[in-house]
Amino acid sequence: MFKIEYSRKSLKAMRKMPRNTMQTIRSKIEKLAEDPYHPNNNVIQLTGCEDYRMRVGDWRVIYSLRDDVLTIEVLKIKPRGDAYQ
Incomplete structure (x- = not known):
């Protein structure tokens, strides 16, 4: 299981979005932390x-994956x- 770290920008974005969207994104990130290489992610x-x-x-989560310390940093x-600008 990977540890999840959130940047300030990502936390601010989550506070501003609708609650149901935030819950969906949070659950997807938790699934990603279980197995970041699963093809269904x-x-x-x-x-x-x-x-x-x-x-x-319609949302994009940009993150970095650090295998050496088992960390996912949500950017x-x-x-x-x-998302891509």
């Missing part, structure tokens, strides 16, 4: 960097149109 590595993105409906949570 809908995860793709971003081009040009070592970060990953997970699709949750950003944004709507699809804003």
Whole structure:
């Protein structure tokens, strides 16, 4: 099981979004922490960097995965149109 760390930006985004969306994203992140390499997680590595993105409906969770310390650092949570800027 991987440890989950949230950046300030991601926590701020979660506070601003609707409660049901926040709960869905949180449960997906918890499933990701159980097995980040499971094919049903809908995860793709971003081009040009070592970060990953997970699709949750119209939202994107951008995170970095550190295998050496078993940590997932959630960097950003944004709507699809804003996530890659």
